[in-house]
Amino acid sequence: MNKNLRETSHEIIEVFDAPDSEGDQVYSFKTDELTALCPFDFGGPDYYVLTLRYTPTDDCIESKSLKKYIQSFRDTEISAESLGAKMFNTIQKTVEPKKLYVRLEQARRGGVEETVEIGDVSLRPNS
Template sequence: MSDVRESEGLTLLGNQGTSYPTDYDPGVLETFQNNHLDRDYMVTFRCPEFTTLCPITGQPDFATLYINYIPHIRMVESKSLKLYLFSFRNHGDFHEDVTNVIVNDLAKLMEPKYLEVRGLFYPRGGISIYPFANWAHPDFGYAELARTRMFEQLSDLDRGDGTR
């Protein structure tokens, strides 16, 4: 296992002395090699304890994030993703901005074939906000999926839990 970590440059996986970032830090993200380049498949992360701060009031905002992607050559390592998402805890940004920042950071990091992030932010003041952002690599034919998913996700939310 340690040989794999070293060859992939994974510094966080299995590290018992993990330090948690106190503000937004995309530098904690790490990747590893996709060993299944012969097929397309979807990876899904459900992050039910995401928190960030309102940039105006400083009050905490809580959400469940869903991150789906079709990997290309590199994949995001889950512990680094956890630390990256934790780094938003003291960061002030609007829900829509946070969702787009995550898409931008992960697209830049991995260059996946397709990527989407859905934020299900819990109500504050009686209103829930569910931002959705996606990205399709221009070389793999997922642009139509990106357009379609932009509006399909609205019907998913009718179920009330934001899942399919």
């Protein structure tokens, strides 16, 4: 592990010290590489666009470890609602940010789009 990274209570996500700043910083991650298995009759993969935004307190999320965390759901049967809640809770416990916002946009299936938003909506992009 890089000497600037620290292990956390989470098995995958690593953190590093947030830089000092007089103003609030907002960090954003966005990816369309999040997939999980539908827990219902469909049984196939669900595809998501994940938006993660946070204002750090002391720690920042290391991006490579976040990617591994995102990939860890690939073979997990989980609903969009549960996935959003799990990701929010894990990141909240790991980084303890001042503000946190998680958005999952599930790819359209059967003509229906689903979006799950959890956290501080003041961090919603374009809000």
